Amino acid sequence: MQEYPTTQPLTDRAPLAEQPGVYSESALWYGRRVFVKTLVADDPDSLARFQHEGRVAASLRHPLVASLLALTPTQLIFEFIEGGTLRERLECGPLGEAEATEVAAGVLNAVEYLHSAGVTHHDLKPENVMLLGGQPGWQSVRVIDFGMSHSRSLPLDIHSGTRMGTPHFMAPEQFLGVRGDPRSDLYSVGVLLFDCLAGHPPYEDALGWLAGIRERREALPGLEPLHPLIRSALSRDRSERPLSAARMAADLRAARRALGLPDLPLPRADNLDASA
Numbered sequence: 155m156q157e158y159p160t161t162q163p164l165t166d167r168a169p170l171a172e173q174p175g176v177y178s179e180s181a182l183w184y185g186r187r188v189f190v191k192t193l194v195a196d197d198p199d200s201l202a203r204f205q206h207e208g209r210v211a212a213s214l215r216h217p218l219v220a221s222l223l224a225l226t227p228t229q230l231i232f233e234f235i236e237g238g239t240l241r242e243r244l245e246c247g248p249l250g251e252a253e254a255t256e257v258a259a260g261v262l263n264a265v266e267y268l269h270s271a272g273v274t275h276h277d278l279k280p281e282n283v284m285l286l287g288g289q290p291g292w293q294s295v296r297v298i299d300f301g302m303s304h305s306r307s308l309p310l311d312i313h314s315g316t317r318m319g320t321p322h323f324m325a326p327e328q329f330l331g332v333r334g335d336p337r338s339d340l341y342s343v344g345v346l347l348f349d350c351l352a353g354h355p356p357y358e359d360a361l362g363w364l365a366g367i368r369e370r371r372e373a374l375p376g377l378e379p380l381h382p383l384i385r386s387a388l389s390r391d392r393s394e395r396p397l398s399a400a401r402m403a404a405d406l407r408a409a410r411r412a413l414g415l416p417d418l419p420l421p422r423a424d425n426l427d428a429s430a
């Protein structure tokens with residue numbers, strides 16, 4: 155991964171989206187297809203957020219996390235992941251237990267690695283999980299979008315005090331402004347698994363639930379062996395969630411076994427949490 159002083163030579167450019175302040179496109183870069191994010195806003199806050207995203211993405215290397223290939227102060231060049239997002243796949247209908255648990259296991263494997271690297275993603279949701287080749291299997295998972303992330307090794311938390319995120323997938327403490335607790339990501343993975351199985355997230359009125367004025371949750375989807383895991387991941391109280399991504403992955407493995415599903419040969423995190 156290389157840092158360049160200026161933007162890079164891109165050809166065959168095709169626009170994909172323009173979010174406030176950031177322009178996304180697909181392009182060819184040194185003969186390969188890439189996904190490019192370019193900062194178009196010029197205010198200092200947007201620049202700080204963009205550079206934070208780049209710094210975090212540049213610090214990561216894992217088979218199930220989208221790879222950053224190069225960066226400049228205003229441009230990020232990622233490998234292009236062909237196949238669409240998990241959200242696009244869910245628009246065709248919910249997943250069965252086998253596929254939903256495979257995708258969740260892939261996401262958890264990436265999350266276990268992120269946490270071992272001191273990074274909390276803070277925006278895990280089907281829009282930020284891509285499926286290489288469109289297949290809902292663990293090997294296809296690519297976690298993207300470090301725009302909301304918190305990193306222990308970056309001294310300044312540019313998002314501190316904000317409530318940014320997506321209400322349906324945001325942990326209650328994150329809504330209250332708590333940053334950098336890995337258990338917030340486990341909550342989001344719980345919602346993601348729920349969404350994969352049910353085709354919708356657990357709370358119709360997510361903001362009401364986050365604010366503590368509504369408690370009613372939709373019935374848990376999928377077969378019973380998955381319920382204790384989903385229930386615990388969705389706990390309002392962080393201490394009732396799984397202790398770590400590794401612990402949650404082990405619980406998911408056990409639930410798959412109880413469902414008669416095969417073990418998955420997932421990569422091991424470099425630096426497993428000793429408490430798991």
Ligand SMILES: Nc1ncnc2c1ncn2[C@@H]1O[C@H](COP(=O)(O)OP(=O)(O)O)[C@@H](O)[C@H]1O
Binds near residue numbers: 236
């Ligand atoms: N590496 C990639 N390859 C292909 N498409 C991508 C890639 N990264 C992101 N995308 C697409 O662009 C969308 C927005 O990218 P993302 O990084 O999530 O930015 P945002 O901060 O705008 O949500 C994603 O939801 C996905 O559809």
Ligand SMILES: [Mg+2]
Binds near residue numbers: 281282299
């Ligand atoms: Mg996104």
